[in-house]
Amino acid sequence: MAQLTLGKALNAGLRQAMRDDDRVVLLGEDIGTLGGVFRITDGLLEEFGAQRVIDTPLAESGIIGTSVGLAFRGYRPVVEIQFDGFIYPAFDQIVSQVAKLHYRTQGSVKMPITIRVPWAGGIGAAEHHSESPEAYFVHTAGLRVVAVSDPQDAYRCLRQAIASDDPVLFFEPKRLYHHKGEVDLASPLADAPPLGLAKVVRRGADATVIAYGAMVRTALDAAEAAEDEGISLEVIDLRSLSPVDYETVNASVRRTGRVVVAHEASREAGVGAEIIAGITEFCFEYLESAPLRVTGHDIPYPPAKLEKFHLPDLDRILDAVDRVLDRPSSISGVKGAQL
Amino acid sequence: MSPITDAERDLELTERMIAPDGVRIPNPQLDGYVRGIDFPTLRDLHRDMVVLRRIDAEGVALQRQGQLGLWAPCNGQEAAQIGTARALDPQDFVFPSYRETGLMYVRGAQPGDYVRMWRGEEGAAYDPAALRIAPLQIIIGAQTLHAVGYALGIRHEGADEVAVTYFGDGATSQGDVNEAMVFASSFRAPVVFVCQNNHWAISEPVGLQSPFPLAGRAPGFGIPSLRVDGNDVLACLAAMRWALEHARSGKGPAYLEAVTYRMGPHTTADDPKRYRDDAELEKWRRLDPIARLEAHLRAAGELPQDHLDAVQAQADETARDMRAACLGMVTRPALTVFDRVYAEPHSGLERERAEYAAYLSTFEEA
Ligand SMILES: Cc1ncc(C[n+]2csc(CCOP(=O)(O)OP(=O)(O)O)c2C)c(N)n1
Numbered sequence: 001m002a003q004l005t006l007g008k009a010l011n012a013g014l015r016q017a018m019r020d021d022d023r024v025v026l027l028g029e030d031i032g033t034l035g036g037v038f039r040i041t042d043g044l045l046e047e048f049g050a051q052r053v054i055d056t057p058l059a060e061s062g063i064i065g066t067s068v069g070l071a072f073r074g075y076r077p078v079v080e081i082q083f084d085g086f087i088y089p090a091f092d093q094i095v096s097q098v099a100k101l102h103y104r105t106q107g108s109v110k111m112p113i114t115i116r117v118p119w120a121g122g123i124g125a126a127e128h129h130s131e132s133p134e135a136y137f138v139h140t141a142g143l144r145v146v147a148v149s150d151p152q153d154a155y156r157c158l159r160q161a162i163a164s165d166d167p168v169l170f171f172e173p174k175r176l177y178h179h180k181g182e183v184d185l186a187s188p189l190a191d192a193p194p195l196g197l198a199k200v201v202r203r204g205a206d207a208t209v210i211a212y213g214a215m216v217r218t219a220l221d222a223a224e225a226a227e228d229e230g231i232s233l234e235v236i237d238l239r240s241l242s243p244v245d246y247e248t249v250n251a252s253v254r255r256t257g258r259v260v261v262a263h264e265a266s267r268e269a270g271v272g273a274e275i276i277a278g279i280t281e282f283c284f285e286y287l288e289s290a291p292l293r294v295t296g297h298d299i300p301y302p303p304a305k306l307e308k309f310h311l312p313d314l315d316r317i318l319d320a321v322d323r324v325l326d327r328p329s330s331i332s333g334v335k336g337a338q339l
Numbered sequence: 340m341s342p343i344t345d346a347e348r349d350l351e352l353t354e355r356m357i358a359p360d361g362v363r364i365p366n367p368q369l370d371g372y373v374r375g376i377d378f379p380t381l382r383d384l385h386r387d388m389v390v391l392r393r394i395d396a397e398g399v400a401l402q403r404q405g406q407l408g409l410w411a412p413c414n415g416q417e418a419a420q421i422g423t424a425r426a427l428d429p430q431d432f433v434f435p436s437y438r439e440t441g442l443m444y445v446r447g448a449q450p451g452d453y454v455r456m457w458r459g460e461e462g463a464a465y466d467p468a469a470l471r472i473a474p475l476q477i478i479i480g481a482q483t484l485h486a487v488g489y490a491l492g493i494r495h496e497g498a499d500e501v502a503v504t505y506f507g508d509g510a511t512s513q514g515d516v517n518e519a520m521v522f523a524s525s526f527r528a529p530v531v532f533v534c535q536n537n538h539w540a541i542s543e544p545v546g547l548q549s550p551f552p553l554a555g556r557a558p559g560f561g562i563p564s565l566r567v568d569g570n571d572v573l574a575c576l577a578a579m580r581w582a583l584e585h586a587r588s589g590k591g592p593a594y595l596e597a598v599t600y601r602m603g604p605h606t607t608a609d610d611p612k613r614y615r616d617d618a619e620l621e622k623w624r625r626l627d628p629i630a631r632l633e634a635h636l637r638a639a640g641e642l643p644q645d646h647l648d649a650v651q652a653q654a655d656e657t658a659r660d661m662r663a664a665c666l667g668m669v670t671r672p673a674l675t676v677f678d679r680v681y682a683e684p685h686s687g688l689e690r691e692r693a694e695y696a697a698y699l700s701t702f703e704e705a
Contacts, residue, residue, distance in 0.1 A: 013353065020499075051495050054359075054491075057521045057522055057525055058524070059518040059521060059522070060513055061484065061518055062484055062487075062515070062519065062521065062522050064484075065481065065483075065484025065485060065487070065488065065515055065518070065519070066484050066485075066488030066491060066522055067488055068484065068485045068488055069434070069484065069485040069486060069487060069488020069489035069490070069491065069492070069502070070488040070491060071488075072432070072467075072473060072485060072489050072492075073432075073488075073489050073492035073493070074492070075492055089514075092478060092481065092482065092515075092516075093389070093481065096478050097478070097481055097485070100462070101474070102679055102681070102682055103462060103464025103472050103679050103680050104461075104463045104679070105462065105463045105466075105467060105474055105679075106462075106463070106678070106679050107678075107679040107682065108463075108466055108467060108468060109463075109473075109474075110466055112682075115601035126608055129693070141680050142680055142681065143686070144681070144685070164682075164683060165682035165683055166681050166682045166685075167513065172595050182524050186508060187671060242685075242687065243686040243688070244686075244687060245686065254361075261507070262543075269665075277361035278635050279398055284689065293434070
């Protein structure tokens with residue numbers, strides 16, 4: 001066991017994946033000599049050389065499009081998009097090419113491309129550096145979408161994503177890059193939970209809080225605070241946004257009967273809406289109250305000084321918990337969800 | 340604002356080996372690339388073009404008869420397609436657009452391969468590994484990047500192969516095509532860009548994409564280019580041999596602009612009468628690639644009737660097979676719409692498939 005930050009765990013995951021399979025090649029801007037702007041690819045150029053750690057020209061569609069060609073030739077490209085907000089120029093290649101080629105060719109062309117995205121807000125960044133574009137990709141058939149929240153998971157999920165014959169959008173919460181945790185670097189990948197599973201990260205009885213990415217930490221903090229008030233929250237780290245592991249989700253909801261989904265991305269047609277629709281479909285008769293979403297607002301990501309008003313925090317999650325529990329709000333004293 | 344379209348001048352600036360009247364003209368730059376080309380080989384190229392034109396006509400007919408949803412004709416572009424495709428080595432891999440029927444023919448497509456996608460039976464018309472052609476690409480220019488990525492792989496392995504990509508004049512305005520040239524040049528990728536400048540991008544004349552010869556752009560990326568008469572099959576073959584040799588020998592990408600003309604509509608859904616005049620069409624009719632090679636062969640006494648008869652028979656037979664394959668296609672069962680979305684199981688999609696299967700079974704029981 002090693003104590004590693006999430007960033008270092010990702011670095012270890014990349015290194016191991018490259019050692020395991022020489023068809024794994026990395027592409028991205030500044031990933032070579034610099035080791036990436038977040039240093040996630042630090043040291044890989046030295047170990048694997050410029051043929052496998054490719055500093056690309058500054059063109060996102062070009063990075064994904066050439067990865068498609070490499071995949072045609074049997075490689076397993078791992079792409080770093082420098083920041084979430086810069087994935088849009090590559091959108092066509094991702095949704096029209098990467099996502100569809102396997103289907104179009106009835107499986108004869110595989111696209112085992114992993115697209116790593118330093119993702120989401122809370123770090124006081126400049127414009128276009130804090131976006132949460134995951135719903136676009138969840139909405140696209142042919143892609144898998146993963147969001148990690150702790151170092152151990154990051155290490156294993158990244159290797160699983162690279163080993164997968166499907167394309168994976170791999171979202172890395174920037175806010176947690178320096179978050180530390182125990183990482184077992186030695187245990188075989190086969191022993192790790194599969195990529196598509198959700199994880200109950202805290203047991204509880206009164207309500208289920210479903211989160212992913214950095215919001216898992218916030219949800220855990222909220223659960224801690226709720227306990228002081230005698231409320232027992234179950235927290236689920238979704239891990240996989242496509243597919244969603246409804247077995248784990250449903251089992252929890254059937255026990256607690258109450259649900260809050262929390263994410264940073266804005267609300268309309270977001271992942272939270274999807275999950276609540278699923279829960280309503282599968283667990284309607286178990287629900288004690290209407291499930292609620294706690295999300296970023298339906299606004300462009302605000303300037304850094306204002307992001308704290310946009311991002312769900314512990315209080316907003318607790319407020320929603322009060323409402324699904326039909327308690328007076330511990331925050332404002334206002335009862336119930338009214339529209 | 341009207342764009343500059345000077346097709347006359349376009350052709351003056353192209354490399355040519357056989358004049359429109361069939362006379363062989365010396366081309367110091369390209370002659371070396373066709374030394375082995377004798378009359379039987381020229382007759383083979385003639386056969387290819389005639390058969391291709393017949394396949395294309397059959398595609399149009401099948402669409403008109405309601406058998407295909409759409410067809411993208413290549414009538415007029417036979418020399419550009421056959422000439423360049425015949426220069427390829429078997430191991431080279433091609434990333435085409437949707438109009439490269441001639442390439443499929445040269446690569447040994449089966450009769451059904453020409454129509455499967457246009458009929459709407461499958462996303463890709465053929466097995467890419469079998470023909471060594473990526474699926475036909477509808478997103479303008481996207482495939483050029485795929486070719487460059489593939490070429491990076493070739494270079495990584497030191498393999499004796501070239502990736503080739505085909506696209507139209509309209510595509511040259513796309514970001515992807517320009518990004519492809521940046522990547523190809525920076526990494527010295529063994530890739531050949533083939534731009535078929537057929538003068539129109541649906542209704543937009545080439546002058547709207549560029550008032551400047553398209554081949555002139557490549558050198559700005561550090562990519563050597565040639566502008567060739569796309570209705571001269573010999574020149575297309577020679578120029579492609581030059582481009583492939585350049586790429587194969589480790590010198591990096593090469594770029595070819597084949598200046599040709601789309602005689603018919605853009606697709607069967609298009610009405611070119613709305614945007615181009617008969618005089619232009621007439622001018623290009625006189626530059627027909629098949630007639631040109633025939634004139635050349637005839638003048639040399641190398642176009643015997645038995646060749647013409649055999650070619651006609653092969654063309655008819657190919658069209659017949661294509662029609663039979665098209666009419667004989669059996670649409671796959673409903674639940675196969677869920678197949679191969681993913682390479683590995685996806686619980687969400689499996690649930691959806693099960694739901695739809697249950698729904699369908701209510702009909703079967705009823
Ligand atoms: C990205 C994109 N934009 C628009 C279209 C619609 N479209 C299909 S073909 C075409 C014109 C393409 O012209 P060109 O590249 O010259 O090729 P040609 O069809 O003449 O061979 C357009 C606009 C498309 N398929 N893809």
